[in-house]
Amino acid sequence: MSILVNRDTRVLVSGITGREGGFHTRQMIEYGTNVVAGVTPGKGGTDFDGVPVFDSVQEAVDKTGANASLVFVPGPFAADAVLEAEAAGIPFVTLITEGIAVSDMIRVVNRLKANGKTRLLGGNCAGIITPGECKMGIMPGHIFTPGEVGMVSRSGTLTYEIVWELTRAGLGQSTCVGIGGDPIIGTRFIDVMKMFEADPRTKAVVMVGEIGGSDEEIAAEYIATMSKPVVAFISGRTAPPGKRMGHAGAIISGNTGTPQSKVDSLQRAGAVVADKTSEMAGLVKQALQKIGAAV
Amino acid sequence: MKLHEYQSKDLLSRFGVPVPAGEVTDDPKEALAIAEKLGGKVVVKAQVLMGGRGKAGGVKLFDSAGPAAEFTKELIGKTLVSIQNPAGMKVEKVLIAEQVDIAKEFYLSVLLDRSEQKLVVMISAKGGMDIEEVAETDPDAIIKLYVDPAFGLCDYEIRAALADAHIPKEARGQMVGLIKSLVKAYLDADAELIEINPVALTPDGKVIAADAKVAIDDNALFRHKDYAATSTDSAENPIEAEALRRGIAYVNLGGEIGIIGNGAGLVMCSLDEVNAAGGKPANFLDVGGGAQAERVKSCVELVLMDKNVKGLLINIFGGITRGDEVAKGILVAFDQLNVNIPVVARVEGTASDKAREMLASTKIVPAETMQEAAQKIVALTR
Numbered sequence: 001m002s003i004l005v006n007r008d009t010r011v012l013v014s015g016i017t018g019r020e021g022g023f024h025t026r027q028m029i030e031y032g033t034n035v036v037a038g039v040t041p042g043k044g045g046t047d048f049d050g051v052p053v054f055d056s057v058q059e060a061v062d063k064t065g066a067n068a069s070l071v072f073v074p075g076p077f078a079a080d081a082v083l084e085a086e087a088a089g090i091p092f093v094t095l096i097t098e099g100i101a102v103s104d105m106i107r108v109v110n111r112l113k114a115n116g117k118t119r120l121l122g123g124n125c126a127g128i129i130t131p132g133e134c135k136m137g138i139m140p141g142h143i144f145t146p147g148e149v150g151m152v153s154r155s156g157t158l159t160y161e162i163v164w165e166l167t168r169a170g171l172g173q174s175t176c177v178g179i180g181g182d183p184i185i186g187t188r189f190i191d192v193m194k195m196f197e198a199d200p201r202t203k204a205v206v207m208v209g210e211i212g213g214s215d216e217e218i219a220a221e222y223i224a225t226m227s228k229p230v231v232a233f234i235s236g237r238t239a240p241p242g243k244r245m246g247h248a249g250a251i252i253s254g255n256t257g258t259p260q261s262k263v264d265s266l267q268r269a270g271a272v273v274a275d276k277t278s279e280m281a282g283l284v285k286q287a288l289q290k291i292g293a294a295v
Numbered sequence: 296m297k298l299h300e301y302q303s304k305d306l307l308s309r310f311g312v313p314v315p316a317g318e319v320t321d322d323p324k325e326a327l328a329i330a331e332k333l334g335g336k337v338v339v340k341a342q343v344l345m346g347g348r349g350k351a352g353g354v355k356l357f358d359s360a361g362p363a364a365e366f367t368k369e370l371i372g373k374t375l376v377s378i379q380n381p382a383g384m385k386v387e388k389v390l391i392a393e394q395v396d397i398a399k400e401f402y403l404s405v406l407l408d409r410s411e412q413k414l415v416v417m418i419s420a421k422g423g424m425d426i427e428e429v430a431e432t433d434p435d436a437i438i439k440l441y442v443d444p445a446f447g448l449c450d451y452e453i454r455a456a457l458a459d460a461h462i463p464k465e466a467r468g469q470m471v472g473l474i475k476s477l478v479k480a481y482l483d484a485d486a487e488l489i490e491i492n493p494v495a496l497t498p499d500g501k502v503i504a505a506d507a508k509v510a511i512d513d514n515a516l517f518r519h520k521d522y523a524a525t526s527t528d529s530a531e532n533p534i535e536a537e538a539l540r541r542g543i544a545y546v547n548l549g550g551e552i553g554i555i556g557n558g559a560g561l562v563m564c565s566l567d568e569v570n571a572a573g574g575k576p577a578n579f580l581d582v583g584g585g586a587q588a589e590r591v592k593s594c595v596e597l598v599l600m601d602k603n604v605k606g607l608l609i610n611i612f613g614g615i616t617r618g619d620e621v622a623k624g625i626l627v628a629f630d631q632l633n634v635n636i637p638v639v640a641r642v643e644g645t646a647s648d649k650a651r652e653m654l655a656s657t658k659i660v661p662a663e664t665m666q667e668a669a670q671k672i673v674a675l676t677r
Contacts, residue, residue, distance in 0.1 A: 102485075
């Protein structure tokens with residue numbers, strides 16, 4: 001088992017003929033992801049490395065049975081691509097694009113929430129991978145290995161850093177989810193935590209948060225009720241207030257989003273919080289040993 | 296990007312928000328004409344994007360046009376320094392506006408509530424002071440009104456919120472209109488913040504936006520080309536302005552150790568490690584995904600523009616970014632930029648073996664982990 005994506009996921013790529021979309025489509029196919037269709041308006045009827053390209057998402061769904069959409073289209077058009085996937089009945093959309101206007105994301109996220117048909121992951125995220133089964137995103141596949149640790153993170157490269165530690169320590173992953181670094185995102189920590197709690201394969205969860213917003217604090221309330229151990233890390237603990245650290249969401253404003261409030265609420269909820277990324281693998285091992293899982 | 300006060304007021308008045316009459320200028324002669332036109336009783340305000348502008352001597356009231364023009368002459372070209380901005384900012388323009396008679400002051404802002412994933416209007420009868428202080432000492436004095444993303448605000452909701460905030464009855468009718476204008480301006484202009492502090496109620500019962508702060512969502516500048524053209528003006532630091540021109544995510548932090556990494560989370564984490572090792576980061580810099588050698592070189596060059604930088608830490612976890620491209624960029628930078636400070640590079644992930652090989656015969660100090668890299672660069676700059 002895993003969450004959200006597995007070997008049965010049939011991926012459609014929006015923006016498959018673009019530079020980023022094309023590069024990562026090849027990487028995903030090489031990894032073994034079942035990429036069944038691409039969409040680029042105006043290029044319908046052609047193919048991309050053997051993957052059929054369609055003019056619209058609806059047409060791609062009708063002809064290929066795609067059940068997940070991965071969006072690479074540029075910022076100004078990204079909101080539209082997500083809404084098009086929803087309209088075509090796709091239940092899961094991952095939005096990689098960075099630099100999407102917040103006003104667009106407010107409209108998209110609230111509409112998807114109200115309709116309740118489609119889950120959005122991202123934007124500005126690295127995507128999602130169930131190692132050995134489906135890579136739907138831009139992460140380097142070779143650092144992941146199948147296993148029982150679930151992972152959820154706001155940051156791409158920091159995920160790679162920690163996954164690489166886990167993999168080298170012999171700790172495989174069930175599913176790794178990049179939720180993205182923007183202020184308004186479709187899937188939040190708490191949503192993923194609930195899925196990992198329900199997933200029989202996942203034995204422990206690694207959570208990588210950062211300064212800004214209060215999603216870590218909101219998730220902590222749920223973590224307090226979880227049966228599975230959670231090991232967390234918060235990035236940007238020494239970042240000064242009022243400065244935006246690259247991710248549009250990574251800014252401490254006023255009294256919200258401080259690293260201390262995140263660390264405190266996670267610890268109160270029973271999560272183990274690492275001071276350094278290099279401690280993560282060791283702490284996950286300890287947590288698994290505590291619950292008697294084979295390590 | 297943050298807009299100057301005069302830009303903010305221009306923008307809001309286009310949406311029907313009442314603002315004091317005034318004009319912006321960089322010329323003392325013109326200042327005299329503007330002040331005379333406004334009847335002489337004016338306020339002159341330096342247009343610099345920094346906190347503590349008033350205390351730094353950038354705002355003054357006048358009873359007649361002559362001294363206002365004199366003050367303008369004094370201000371233009373002067374560097375204002377405040378606690379919030381010790382490096383100071385040069386005054387390029389001043390706003391000359393009519394003085395507003397204030398009977399009562401309120402507070403209004405529109406911003407994003409990330410947790411609710413909606414816009415929120417914040418209303419308080421405690422205007423004219425630092426709102427964060429009000430939030431701390433008297434949180435009940437701030438009323439939050441959430442904007443339905445599909446339907447917007449209804450008048451009855453605004454009226455109820457104004458009553459809850461103890462806004463006096465005589466101002467409420469105008470405040471309903473003002474709030475609706477602000478929300479419309481926020482959405483149409485892709486703002487990320489609109490703050491009016493204070494909203495003034497004049498002795499003759501008029502509501503007017505005495506001050507205005509507007510920030511526009513950088514990601515939406517493609518819809519607002521007029522602001523995009525002036526976006527580098529809003530940088531608080533000359534190197535940050537240069538970074539904007541180069542399209543590099545850079546934040547100056549005032550310390551001594553320059554930091555370059557890929558991915559915002561990893562770079563933030565590198566800052567934390569440098570701090571933990573006892574060093575002070577000079578900057579945040581994210582080279583971005585898939586950086587090529589030329590971009591890496593440009594990033595090194597940018598970091599070295601900061602003359603406080605005594606050492607450089609490069610931390611790359613290659614995914615889409617290839618380690619060998621990064622190494623190539625570092626070598627080109629060394630070759631062309633005459634780098635004579637210690638540099639520690641940690642390159643992991645895609646093509647990292649090749650990168651290590653390329654950097655092996657140089658002065659660049661290698662490191663296996665992020666922690667080790669931070670400790671090494673701090674030790675080398677001691």
